[in-house]
Amino acid sequence: MDRNADAPWSKFDPEVYVDNNYRTPLEVDRQIVRLMRDHFSTCFAGAAPGAVRGVDVGAGANLYPALSMLPWCEKVLLLEYADPNVAYLERQTSPRGYDTAWDAFWEVLQEDEAYRGFDPRARFGDIVRVERANLFDLDGQRRWDLGTMFFVADSMSECPEEFRRGVRCFMNALNEKAPFAAAFMKESVGYQVGEHQYPAYRVNEDRVRESLEGFTTELKIHDLHHMVRPGHEGMLLALGRRNAEVAAV
Numbered sequence: 001m002d003r004n005a006d007a008p009w010s011k012f013d014p015e016v017y018v019d020n021n022y023r024t025p026l027e028v029d030r031q032i033v034r035l036m037r038d039h040f041s042t043c044f045a046g047a048a049p050g051a052v053r054g055v056d057v058g059a060g061a062n063l064y065p066a067l068s069m070l071p072w073c074e075k076v077l078l079l080e081y082a083d084p085n086v087a088y089l090e091r092q093t094s095p096r097g098y099d100t101a102w103d104a105f106w107e108v109l110q111e112d113e114a115y116r117g118f119d120p121r122a123r124f125g126d127i128v129r130v131e132r133a134n135l136f137d138l139d140g141q142r143r144w145d146l147g148t149m150f151f152v153a154d155s156m157s158e159c160p161e162e163f164r165r166g167v168r169c170f171m172n173a174l175n176e177k178a179p180f181a182a183a184f185m186k187e188s189v190g191y192q193v194g195e196h197q198y199p200a201y202r203v204n205e206d207r208v209r210e211s212l213e214g215f216t217t218e219l220k221i222h223d224l225h226h227m228v229r230p231g232h233e234g235m236l237l238a239l240g241r242r243n244a245e246v247a248a249v
Contacts, residue, residue, distance in 0.1 A: 014061035014088035028226035058152030065148035097121035140172035216240035
């Protein structure tokens, strides 16, 4: 059984990952962005509250979760463990602005009025920061008001306890009532990026619900029946708000 520490994270190629998954936007990603956008806009009643801090845990080479938080946050932190992904994210937050590959996702977000009226590149550069960190090191003492975790807890290990621990660490990093979005590859048996293979824990809707239901009373799971590569059976998107319970990590 491959655990998180066994995977070749130092060799992860973010450019290949973006080319394979986001350079040509897939309709399933557009659907995810719409659902996440509408969830956040509903939670904040269409008006940006004050002093909201957002976090994308295990950001990897995917900017659309962070883009979805721009209208609501005064600061967004991208937490990432793999050094190549950290370097990629730092390039995206540099003064030259993020790559044009992400414009298609911003177009979907802009269908909601809350995402209009500002320059997303300028705002991204102003409020988004990158930090190298291990998901497992989140201890519940650093707390955020809005959070995302996309294809992380299920896509870093074959170990069921590491999957459950990853979900707990993410949810314990959120303040009470914090809206969240978490995405999972359904029944994934692992994935390849460039020449390297990475592990996954096979999840279905029941396993995702079981891992999250203790942290929220407002959980909705969307089963998106779309395959983007061999070796999985679709995607799951979980949306909700954090309750007041804190579980042991």
